[in-house]
Amino acid sequence: MTRTALRICPLCEATCGLVLTIDQERVTHARGDRDDVFSAGFVCPKGASFGALDTDPDRLTRPLVRKDGRLAEASWAEAFAAVAAGIGAVTAEHGGEAVGVVLGNPNVHTMAGGLYPAQLVAALRTRSVFTASTLDQMPKHVSCGFLFGDPNAIPVPDLDRTDHLVLIGANPLVSNGSLATAADFPGKLKALRRRGGRLTVVDPNRTRTAEAADRHVAPRPGTDAALLFAMVHVLFAEGLADPGEALAPHLSGAAEVRVLAEDFTPEAVAAYCDVPAEDIRTLARELAAAERAAVYGRLGSTAVEFGTLASWLVDVLNALTGNLDRPGGAMFPLSATARAPRPPRPGKGFTTGRWRSRVSGHPEVKGELPAAALAEEIDTPGEGRLRALVVVAANPVLSAPDGLRTDRALAGLDFMVSVDPYLNETSRHAHVVLPPPPPARSAHYDFAFSTLAVRNTVRYSPPAVPLAAGTPDEPEILARLILAVLGQGGPDADPALVDDQAVARRFGSETADPHSPVHGRDAADLAARLGGRTGYERRLDMMLRLGPYGDGFGARPDGLTLAGLLDRPHGIDLGPLEPRLPAVLRTASGTVELAAPALAADVPRLRAAVAEGGDRQSLVLIGRRHLRSNNSWMHNVPVLTGGSNRCTLQMHPEDAARLGLADGAQARIKGDGGEITAPVEIAATLRRGVVSLPHGWGHDRSGTRLTAASREPGANVNQLLDGSRLDPLSGTAVLNGFPIQVEPAG
Numbered sequence: 001m002t003r004t005a006l007r008i009c010p011l012c013e014a015t016c017g018l019v020l021t022i023d024q025e026r027v028t029h030a031r032g033d034r035d036d037v038f039s040a041g042f043v044c045p046k047g048a049s050f051g052a053l054d055t056d057p058d059r060l061t062r063p064l065v066r067k068d069g070r071l072a073e074a075s076w077a078e079a080f081a082a083v084a085a086g087i088g089a090v091t092a093e094h095g096g097e098a099v100g101v102v103l104g105n106p107n108v109h110t111m112a113g114g115l116y117p118a119q120l121v122a123a124l125r126t127r128s129v130f131t132a133s134t135l136d137q138m139p140k141h142v143s144c145g146f147l148f149g150d151p152n153a154i155p156v157p158d159l160d161r162t163d164h165l166v167l168i169g170a171n172p173l174v175s176n177g178s179l180a181t182a183a184d185f186p187g188k189l190k191a192l193r194r195r196g197g198r199l200t201v202v203d204p205n206r207t208r209t210a211e212a213a214d215r216h217v218a219p220r221p222g223t224d225a226a227l228l229f230a231m232v233h234v235l236f237a238e239g240l241a242d243p244g245e246a247l248a249p250h251l252s253g254a255a256e257v258r259v260l261a262e263d264f265t266p267e268a269v270a271a272y273c274d275v276p277a278e279d280i281r282t283l284a285r286e287l288a289a290a291e292r293a294a295v296y297g298r299l300g301s302t303a304v305e306f307g308t309l310a311s312w313l314v315d316v317l318n319a320l321t322g323n324l325d326r327p328g329g330a331m332f333p334l335s336a337t338a339r340a341p342r343p344p345r346p347g348k349g350f351t352t353g354r355w356r357s358r359v360s361g362h363p364e365v366k367g368e369l370p371a372a373a374l375a376e377e378i379d380t381p382g383e384g385r386l387r388a389l390v391v392v393a394a395n396p397v398l399s400a401p402d403g404l405r406t407d408r409a410l411a412g413l414d415f416m417v418s419v420d421p422y423l424n425e426t427s428r429h430a431h432v433v434l435p436p437p438p439p440a441r442s443a444h445y446d447f448a449f450s451t452l453a454v455r456n457t458v459r460y461s462p463p464a465v466p467l468a469a470g471t472p473d474e475p476e477i478l479a480r481l482i483l484a485v486l487g488q489g490g491p492d493a494d495p496a497l498v499d500d501q502a503v504a505r506r507f508g509s510e511t512a513d514p515h516s517p518v519h520g521r522d523a524a525d526l527a528a529r530l531g532g533r534t535g536y537e538r539r540l541d542m543m544l545r546l547g548p549y550g551d552g553f554g555a556r557p558d559g560l561t562l563a564g565l566l567d568r569p570h571g572i573d574l575g576p577l578e579p580r581l582p583a584v585l586r587t588a589s590g591t592v593e594l595a596a597p598a599l600a601a602d603v604p605r606l607r608a609a610v611a612e613g614g615d616r617q618s619l620v621l622i623g624r625r626h627l628r629s630n631n632s633w634m635h636n637v638p639v640l641t642g643g644s645n646r647c648t649l650q651m652h653p654e655d656a657a658r659l660g661l662a663d664g665a666q667a668r669i670k671g672d673g674g675e676i677t678a679p680v681e682i683a684a685t686l687r688r689g690v691v692s693l694p695h696g697w698g699h700d701r702s703g704t705r706l707t708a709a710s711r712e713p714g715a716n717v718n719q720l721l722d723g724s725r726l727d728p729l730s731g732t733a734v735l736n737g738f739p740i741q742v743e744p745a746g
């Protein structure tokens with residue numbers, strides 16, 4: 001019997017609503033949900049392949065436990081017992097701080113990942129937390145932390161209303177958008193141009209997005225911070241810096257920024273960026289002239305040498321042109337599970353470096369250490385060495401720098417547990433692998449992306465297919481992991497305890513807060529009023545009801561509850577983004593601190609790089625993404641990969657000719673961290689001197705269960721890095737714009 005069910009797609013940040021066709025508990029087809037309040041029917045090839053991913057025969061359905069050195073299937077009871085014993089042994093001898101936590105990208109796409117990791121880290125009391133953020137967007141968190149006092153207050157371009165959009169190092173026609181959740185990003189860019197707006201793309205590669213733009217500027221990789229600084233310079237020099245009456249009272253430090261920008265004249269940076277000074281002036285003038293404009297930077301502006309400075313300058317430009325916090329500019333979403341707005345009040349501000357990594361002394365950022373430092377924290381002997389890891393939805397062997405070193409380090413751990421549906425390059429080292437059910441059998445709520453969406457909506461998908469009896473979902477798996485850490489991991493452990501604890505804590509603080517809708521109420525009584533069939537649903541109900549649109553447990557009877565949301569399976573539209581800067585600000589001064597000292601302190605490093613002029617001799621490597629892939633884990637679905645090797649080294653024809661490399665020839669590529677070989681693909685879209693290789697490949701290891709991926713394994717680009725190139729303010733790996741050498745192989 002065939003039926004349909006709705007499910008929000010978890011495969012990228014666009015969060016499209018899907019209609020799944022389900023035949024005998026298997027997803028056989030997926031299409032866009034035309035009635036979805038956010039995505040209105042948009043779907044991409046990955047979403048359309050949801051069924052193939054969901055039913056991939058290589059997905060693990062039972063846990064694996066290492067016995068006599070080999071991973072073998074076991075019962076869930078055996079697996080949880082092995083986790084309790086393994087973690088227990090390490091914490092008993094060395095304490096929870098000997099256990100590292102590694103959280104990968106899919107955590108921001110699952111409900112479990114939004115709810116449980118903080119409790120896991122708290123239970124371990126470990127300071128060794130590594131996430132994909134330091135391979136990705138951490139520079140944006142840091143710059144927003146210093147600018148606004150809250151590292152999670154990230155303004156997004158108001159795509160539907162802007163007249164002028166400047167994309168720095170972003171390729172949303174392929175990525176479908178990131179740190180700007182918008183279903184049908186391509187359609188929104190078309191609509192912008194149709195209504196007479198302009199699209200500018202700054203990217204060393206003439207990407208599909210650049211191709212669709214009015215203007216494409218191709219700087220040398222890694223030089224955007226200088227380019228943006230020169231634009232700031234022009235705004236001041238030409239009297240174009242004008243935040244406007246609404247914004248100006250909320251800004252501080254503009255005069256200091258002016259001084260900092262003084263020597264970044266377009267002429268001074270033109271050679272370094274390899275962009276003519278007059279083009280930089282034009283970019284600045286157009287931005288200032290536009291009625292409503294937004295500057296937006298993505299991976300090519302973050303995972304680079306000056307990632308935090310570039311991320312900062314993006315918002316300095318938004319502020320100086322009066323586009324911050326206004327319709328059509330860069331705005332702050334208000335998600336349904338945010339705290340209900342409180343009256344504006346100064347905060348504590350943002351700091352980093354409250355502790356440092358043991359081996360290289362990297363500062364903590366948002367409670368995290370650089371993912372690039374994971375291996376050295378395990379394999380460097382001495383007091384405080386990591387002896388165990390809890391890995392949830394991460395594949396650092398492929399996705400982080402120097403995977404071979406990580407590979408060896410993981411093999412030497414006393415204990416490792418992976419929560420992962422695949423036996424892959426990383427999880428093959430685990431002592432226990434706990435596979436979550438496939439997405440169709442999991443509930444979905446976008447905790448993370450609702451805070452980054454270009455329109456406020458609220459949507460929830462219950463599981464589309466019921467879980468098999470006796471199979472835990474990912475929330476239960478993580479709750480049981482937390483109980484194991486707390487020494488309560490016995491066979492009768494009740495995972496609801498973990499949810500009860502989170503509920504009690506939140507109600508405890510809300511009932512004590514004079515600005516909360518439930519101030520003065522009884523916490524236990526509120527907990528008893530929660531709806532929801534599971535622990536995570538109760539938590540969602542709590543968050544929705546305490547949130548900005550919530551019913552406040554009676555304070556606003558028409559307000560949002562989980563029950564009300566379940567009655568609206570296509571979601572509820574909460575309207576366009578609205579200005580709300582004062583409520584966002586958590587800096588000590590209560591203003592947007594445009595020239596925060598920590599940011600200003602990194603400017604001399606940039607100034608020195610500009611003065612040096614940059615390395616002109618080496619080829620530099622940048623990454624690229626493919627529409628039918630996602631980082632390291634979607635290469636095992638033939639309908640997505642098409643069975644072809646997409647892991648090619650793209651080169652400009654002149655570079656290839658100079659090196660004697662023809663299209664299809666094997667190239668040997670050498671970097672600080674090692675060498676790999678990949679076939680050459682001639683691509684005139686690239687700047688001369690820049691080559692491009694995608695990441696997430698290198699599926700050629702033994703002991704994995706990736707039948708399709710291992711047939712076309714590709715090479716691991718991150719093996720070219722040794723983990724030492726980081727943006728110092730954020731600890732983020734420089735994955736774009738690093739020097740390499742290329743020669744014909746063999």
Ligand SMILES: Nc1nc2c(c(=O)[nH]1)N[C@H]1C(S)=C(S)[C@@H](COP(=O)(O)OP(=O)(O)OC[C@H]3O[C@@H](n4cnc5c(=O)[nH]c(N)nc54)[C@H](O)[C@@H]3O)O[C@H]1N2
Nearest residue numbers: 104105106132135136393394395399419623631632633695
């Ligand atoms: N050179 C280079 N390197 C890069 C990048 C780049 O552009 N260039 N990009 C970086 C970026 S932006 C990111 S975000 C990182 C990503 O790097 P990681 O965070 O390590 O993520 P993935 O490599 O996608 O691996 C995800 C893992 O999660 C598992 N998984 C999938 N679905 C689920 C689920 O529902 N639950 C659980 N528990 N596990 C699941 C997959 O099997 C896989 O093992 O890579 C970074 N690495």
Ligand SMILES: Nc1nc2c(c(=O)[nH]1)N[C@H]1C(S)=C(S)[C@@H](COP(=O)(O)OP(=O)(O)OC[C@H]3O[C@@H](n4cnc5c(=O)[nH]c(N)nc54)[C@H](O)[C@@H]3O)O[C@H]1N2
Nearest residue numbers: 169171175178202221222298299300626627629630631736
């Ligand atoms: N199809 C697909 N979608 C995805 C993913 C995927 O793997 N595949 N991954 C998801 C993830 S984890 C993320 S974080 C997002 C990323 O989303 P995006 O950032 O939009 O995606 P990228 O393709 O990495 O785009 C980065 C662009 O920066 C350019 N670039 C490189 N170096 C520089 C530089 O120095 N300066 C400038 N100005 N540009 C530079 C690159 O050429 C590239 O076009 O995509 C998400 N969506």
Ligand code: SF4
Nearest residue numbers: 009012015016044047
């Ligand atoms: S754009 Fe992203 S969210 Fe939408 S269907 Fe494709 S993978 Fe899924």
Ligand SMILES: [Mo]
Nearest residue numbers: 105132135136
């Ligand atoms: Mo990412």
